[in-house]
Amino acid sequence: MPIDAARALAARPRETLLAWTPKDVLLYHLGIGAGRAATDPDELRYVLEDRLHVLPSFATVAGDVGVAGVGAALGAPGVDVDLTAVLHGAQRIALHRPLPPAGAATRTSRVAAVYDKGKAAVLVLRSEAADEDGPLWTSDTQLYVRGEGGFGGERGPSPPVPAPGREPAHVADRGIRADQALLYRLSGDANPLHADPEFAALAGFERPILHGLCSYGIALKAAVDTVLGGDVGRVRSYAARFAGVVYPGETLRIRMWPEPEPEPGSGSAGGGRIVLTAGAVERDEAPVLADTVIEYG
Template sequence: MPIDAARALAEEPRETRLAWTRKDVLLYHLGIGAGRPATDPAELRYVLEDRLHVLPSFVTVAGDGGVAGEGAGLDAPGIDVDLTAVLHGAQRIELHRPLPPAGEATRTSRIAAVYDKGKAAVLVLRTEAADRGGPLWTSDTQLYVRGEGGFGGERGPSPRLPAPGREPDHVVDRAIRADQALLYRLSGDWNPLHADPEFAALAGFDRPILHGLCSYGMALKAAVDTVLDGDVGRVRSYATRFAGVVYPGETLRIRMWPEAADGRVRLAASAVERDEAPVLADTVIDHD
């Protein structure tokens, strides 16, 4: 049986050491489209080491691919699935304090939940990272595994947020370079779905798709720059559901609804060239 939920949940947490440098942060920021235009002072703080601000979504690649590199969850005891059947379903990160531009940390990872959606299974991988100063971040990664449901497990939550009751306060478009997935994967997510046309075809796509976590980072950067005065330290948590794919060469349209009274920003993203096909949904940034 490909998924043995009881065995996966009973497995002891895995502990690994992480280390990252300013070069890693710079590469990540370039991978999500920072540095354009190259002479804009607001962009240079993402791509020049002497004034570097770390976007919180960097935690998804910190160390060795971070959350994405923890396809580690896919080789946990009790989990034996086909990589072509795996999609990133949702992502949430919580920041306990601002991220240093270079550092070391201990990362603890475990399978926190296994849900049976009938035609698919959902794995929830929880990761916590801390350094000598204490906790740095907590992340929950939901992996959707097609064809692996029906094992009699708990169905799990299906949260959907009500649509905002007004037009978005801000709408920004971000062009995705044709080679952006090739650049982003250098931060540690080597899944061939994002680079190899033959592998993408096996997964049911006519060409490689952009990493969901790349669009996730692009959307957060847009919100920080547009709503949070460019202050990365104001972000406390960031959660999204991956509602669809976007392809390199397309345009990501990001809609934002600030809710100042609640200290949050609602967000949605779509692919402009495909009739506003949803990309990110049920997206919330909690901030100071």
Template sequence: MPIDPARATAAEPRTVPLVWDHKDVILYHLGIGAGTPATDPAELRYTLESRLHVLPSFATVAGGGMALAGGLTAPGIDVDLAAVLHGGQSITVHRPIPVRSSGTTLTSRVAAVHDKGKAAVIVLRADVADHDGPLWTAVSQIFVKGEGGFGGERGATERLEAPVGAPDVTTDRLIREDQALLYRLSGDWNPLHADPAFARTAGFDKPILHGLCSYGIALKAVVDTALGGDVARVRAYSTRFAGVVYPGETLRVRMWRDTPGPGRIQLTATAVEREDAPVLTDTVVEYA
């Protein structure tokens, strides 16, 4: 079997240097749709180095997405990229992410491998720190079709209750036709997001947008509309990837404040042109 759960979870954590600077941050921000209108002061915080702040979801690509790249090549893990989908993602931010790395390291490991029957879910944990201490912790759930049925634990299934009442904020974000092509320059080179022939082998009519791109777009929408544009207020951000969005479509983000509790925004993201097909569900931003 391509996945050996015992070997994967018993492997020693990997620690590697993590390097980025303002160019990587700006490229990531552009990849999730920042910069429109180009001269808007609110957008210049994402695109102009003299005013730059870092959206916490940048953690998913810092250093070229080392957490995911390393996890899928860990001992005991050998999977076909055509069978891989991102199932869920969470980030806990210990302090604001700096514009430039400084003595930064990433320590990653396979925390668990769950048996979902027809699929396996690889849980990757990454802890990032620099000279001043911890920066963030990220947990990724990677869904691998056809790799289940090995008799392992199924793992917990966490679902949030649907919010009650109308959302406090609703905003639409247009996904440009070239959005995936730009986003992949931040480190996710899976051809699923660029090559039509490869996308068809994975069961899609055409290339899909990266789930983590949708993840970043939604967080930027929350920061810009519900958190006064202050990225430092974000403490944690978690989601379940429930479906896909295609370049050229519109992502609709709905937000409910203080749901499911104080200091928490529950949100959903849907594809408008496909009758609000779910894209992100069970999604919460915790904020100060």
């Protein structure tokens, strides 16, 4: 059944109650590779309760009630699609203030746009989370639905963010543990594509692939640690397009171009943005994340 764009856009927003504890944050951080090396003070701020800094990408799993709120889009009126045709195309998070290690919030989700790409449709799910002190974050999740285009709708924006034509200021290699996907899935995304070899083979992959949002978190952490001196509170927004897959056991190479470049060791440098790419080293840096930008203050 085709997507009824008008009905999906007119549907009332859905509200979901979210709650999380430091344990949820710790598990998420371990799931994206924090804590290596285990005695490094710069790593301990991600894995010990008494000094816990929360990476903004935790917002994609906070509350463990449908990662990034994807279920709210696929269950919206006017959206009746084959789940095997759905791909997570892109993700953006805007932070209104640093995320607390423990909290409770209300997330309001709605289909904000439906674009016609010809052979596919793109659903944009907008989720806004707020607690008793006010807004926490706004996220846009883009879902690419194969075979649902051609309904005569707007094609929508496709603004690429090309890597600058110069050598990156920073390059960080992050090894993906063989069991990384098994650990990350405990934060809420239990899709068998990331754990079951037989299911992955049916989907056309040689073995289970890492979650796109896991790569998303790994890349953000690398940029925060490398460019922003580990200060998670400086991140204002983070957007990325999922350009390909990385397999557990491979190495993610993250190339970073800060604009402008913060002064070394300065925690008070002015704002700017970081253009970033990520690729799988063992496969000639096959693209994993593209059109990726972190805005910081």
